[in-house]
Amino acid sequence: MxxxxxxxxxxxxxxxxxxxxxxxxxxxxxxxxxxxxxxxxxxFGTKCHGCDFKIDAGDRFLEALGYSWHDTCFVCALCQINLEGKTFYSKKDKPLCKGHAFAPV
Ligand SMILES: [Zn+2]
Ligand SMILES: [Zn+2]
Ligand SMILES: [Zn+2]
Missing domain, CATH: 2.10.110.10 (Cysteine Rich Protein)
Structure with missing residues (x-):
């Protein structure tokens, strides 16, 4: 070879x-x-903290909570609403929307 x-x-x-x-x-x-x-x-790869798959060179992604996320994976852990560019809260590395930030997970 x-x-x-x-x-x-x-x-x-x-x-x-x-x-x-x-x-x-x-x-x-x-x-x-x-x-x-x-x-x-x-x-060496960058993995999405939301879906655990690799973020490819052409993929849109963002960095938050010390992790990288596909833009489509950065959603509220409870209602799955997309949080890109929105106010979000976090609990145990998971993003949460304003409405669920203080709900028990
Ligand atoms: Zn190996
Ligand atoms: Zn992802
Ligand atoms: Zn929510």
Missing amino acids: HALKMTYHVQCFKCAACKTPIRNQAFYMEEGEPYCEKDYEKM
């Missing part, structure tokens, strides 16, 4: 984090080291 203009034995071309041989799986390079998709996302 040829990668990075160097030749690796298939079993030597491993994810730098979990040491699993990458073989034919998708991988990403970071600082000259290959990472499997899972580890790359864990270490």
Whole structure:
């Protein structure tokens, strides 16, 4: 297998984090080291705190409560109303709308 203009034995071309041989799986390079998709996302990807999926380069997102969120995922934990650009409150890392801010969760 040829990668990075160097030749690796298939079993030597491993994810730098979990040491699993990458073989034919998708991988990403970071600082000259290959990472499997899972580890790359864990270490370098930005995950949405609302849905737990990766925020892709083209996705609209916002940062709040110390986390990143897809704009569509930043909703009240109780009524799911979108809180982007609105006044919101938070409880246990979850955004809440004004009406639910003081309701028991
Ligand atoms: Zn890995
Ligand atoms: Zn999301
Ligand atoms: Zn609400």
